[in-house]
Amino acid sequence: MADRKQHFFARLIQMSMKQSYALKASFWMRLVFMIVSDLIMMIGWYVMFESFQTINGWNFNDFMFMSGLNISAFSIWTLFFRGAGIRMSQWIQNGEFDYFLLSPQNVLFHASCCVSEPSGWGDFVAGIGLMIASGLITVSTFGIVVILFICAVLCFLSVNFFLTAINFYFKNTVDLTERLFYVFFSICGYPGSIYTDWAKILLITIFPAGLISILPIEVLKNTQGFTLLYLSGASITLFFGSILFFYRGLKKYESGNRTILRG
Amino acid sequence: MQDEVILVDGLSKSFYYSKGLFCKGKVRTDAVKNLSFSVHAGECVAFIGPNGAGKSTTVKLLTSVLYPTSGTALVGGLNPWENRRDLARRIGVVFGQRSQLWYHLPVRDSVFLLAAAYDIPDCIAQKKWHELSEVLDIGKLWLVPVKQLSLGQRMRCEIAASLLHEPSILFLDEPTIGLDVEAKRILRDFLKKEATENKTTILLTSHDTEDIEKVCQRVILINQGTKMLDTSVQQLKTDFLSKKYVRLFKNNGDCECFAIETKNKSVQSFLKQTNLNEITDITIENPPLEEIIRTLYISGERHA
Numbered sequence: 180m181a182d183r184k185q186h187f188f189a190r191l192i193q194m195s196m197k198q199s200y201a202l203k204a205s206f207w208m209r210l211v212f213m214i215v216s217d218l219i220m221m222i223g224w225y226v227m228f229e230s231f232q233t234i235n236g237w238n239f240n241d242f243m244f245m246s247g248l249n250i251s252a253f254s255i256w257t258l259f260f261r262g263a264g265i266r267m268s269q270w271i272q273n274g275e276f277d278y279f280l281l282s283p284q285n286v287l288f289h290a291s292c293c294v295s296e297p298s299g300w301g302d303f304v305a306g307i308g309l310m311i312a313s314g315l316i317t318v319s320t321f322g323i324v325v326i327l328f329i330c331a332v333l334c335f336l337s338v339n340f341f342l343t344a345i346n347f348y349f350k351n352t353v354d355l356t357e358r359l360f361y362v363f364f365s366i367c368g369y370p371g372s373i374y375t376d377w378a379k380i381l382l383i384t385i386f387p388a389g390l391i392s393i394l395p396i397e398v399l400k401n402t403q404g405f406t407l408l409y410l411s412g413a414s415i416t417l418f419f420g421s422i423l424f425f426y427r428g429l430k431k432y433e434s435g436n437r438t439i440l441r442g
Numbered sequence: 443m444q445d446e447v448i449l450v451d452g453l454s455k456s457f458y459y460s461k462g463l464f465c466k467g468k469v470r471t472d473a474v475k476n477l478s479f480s481v482h483a484g485e486c487v488a489f490i491g492p493n494g495a496g497k498s499t500t501v502k503l504l505t506s507v508l509y510p511t512s513g514t515a516l517v518g519g520l521n522p523w524e525n526r527r528d529l530a531r532r533i534g535v536v537f538g539q540r541s542q543l544w545y546h547l548p549v550r551d552s553v554f555l556l557a558a559a560y561d562i563p564d565c566i567a568q569k570k571w572h573e574l575s576e577v578l579d580i581g582k583l584w585l586v587p588v589k590q591l592s593l594g595q596r597m598r599c600e601i602a603a604s605l606l607h608e609p610s611i612l613f614l615d616e617p618t619i620g621l622d623v624e625a626k627r628i629l630r631d632f633l634k635k636e637a638t639e640n641k642t643t644i645l646l647t648s649h650d651t652e653d654i655e656k657v658c659q660r661v662i663l664i665n666q667g668t669k670m671l672d673t674s675v676q677q678l679k680t681d682f683l684s685k686k687y688v689r690l691f692k693n694n695g696d697c698e699c700f701a702i703e704t705k706n707k708s709v710q711s712f713l714k715q716t717n718l719n720e721i722t723d724i725t726i727e728n729p730p731l732e733e734i735i736r737t738l739y740i741s742g743e744r745h746a
Contacts, residue, residue, distance in 0.1 A: 187559050432507075432508070
């Protein structure tokens with residue numbers, strides 16, 4: 180039975196990608212421009228680090244790794260789970276979620292995996308490239324980096340699931356939840372060392388951008404076992420918590436009658 | 443005693459809306475109110491009512507899309523709100539205004555995805571699609587991107603896609619909306635065949651009375667969320683026929699049409715009072731089902 184489910188989701192992801200590649204010129208343009216955009220951003224930060232050398236103990240390599248982790252985890256969401264977030268929020272708000280409820284598959288993952296954003300490949304290449312270029316991936320840290328990557332992906336998914344589910348509980352919140360997600364993503368893009376005291380506590384608990392931007396570098400630089408344990412536990416808790424929150428909200432779903440087509 | 447595959451008892455669904463930015467409390471709208479009915483296996487039931495009557499809401503409640511405010515239902519022996527995924531394997535649903543086919547991709551891709559969703563091997567799905575495509579005349583559309591299909595072609599593909607997993611219960615919400623005469627005919631013939639040959643239970647909502655006449659044996663009329671009438675299509679015609687239309691074709695080529703209220707005057711007495719010397723032909727017709735339903739809607743609204 181488990182194999183069959185994997186089969187469905189493998190095919191679903193394949194189809195959502197195929198649909199996104201239907202316009203080939205657009206696909207290549209978005210991929211290339213995403214890499215260029217990520218590199219331009221890094222040039223800006225390089226100039227900054229050239230002037231200040233370190234920011235609260237972080238050097239440019241630390242920042243490169245953090246950005247690479249952030250961008251590559253983000254790319255997993257855009258490539259495989261792009262339905263979660265703004266698209267799903269719109270479906271919920273407009274009452275267009277019926278199709279997923281009528282399918283004998285997991286509603287949340289079905290809706291999440293049916294959209295793929297081709298620019299994600301650009302982010303993925305740039306993100307992995309940055310992590311390698313940072314020099315922080317070695318044979319001894321490789322296993323930890325994989326765990327950090329999985330945790331970062333779980334965080335992005337959790338935040339998206341959570342923000343999407345808000346649309347079940349409150350009406351007309353698509354713009355708000357979209358903005359909140361980009362605030363989260365923006366915070367993840369700054370060097371984690373700038374956040375101290377209460378801001379740091381806030382970011383590793385309630386608004387968990389710090390699980391991507393602060394803790395991974397602390398784990399790598401100081402080889403902190405407890406921090407890695409906290410990070411893994413928090414990411415998993417957040418992930419399952421967001422799924423629970425989503426399914427509770429689903430009971431409040433109100434279907435609509437707009438004429439719609441798939442894709 | 444036939445098996446009841448749909449059993450609805452006291453089903454209600456209310457929606458709540460805020461009164462305003464600075465007003466306390468919420469406005470309640472009852473889309474479905476204390477609805478009870480049952481449908482036997484293999485039965486074709488038309489679920490009719492004016493716009494906003496609660497037809498689509500009822501279908502969505504029975505297909506687990508919406509949770510009820512109160513009441514119970516069993517569809518194919520399952521509680522729709524507790525067994526959503528199991529229920530999805532037993533029912534087929536077609537919403538006239540919604541598509542389950544992927545817009546930019548060929549029909550084939552959507553069929554294989556649906557096959558995967560229902561754990562059907564590709565070869566069996568393709569064989570089933572081939573069978574359905576012969577009846578629905580969609581054989582040539584296998585490799586055509588959905589965006590290039592006409593509305594009628596798309597709707598026939600939607601029906602075929604809903605039947606891929608051979609559901610025993612089929613919910614159709616306005617399946618003939620926007621279709622041309624030929625596409626409607628193909629669909630109706632197909633649904634009738636599906637019900638008689640495969641014993642598929644069909645619950646159909648439609649504003650097109652021909653759908654009801656050609657496909658269904660029974661009619662449930664609802665208005666403002668409440669059941670107003672539950673009878674057979676034949677009984678509906680017998681009970682609510684209060685008029686006859688008499689057409690008189692005259693020597694000079696003119697034609698006159700008279701609506702006779704049969705409770706006031708019989709057709710026979712009308713004809714006795716008519717000068718038949720000038721008449722070359724006479725036709726006596728029942729009013730179309732559409733008119734009967736329109737009368738029912740109006741009387742239902744007055745009653746409500």
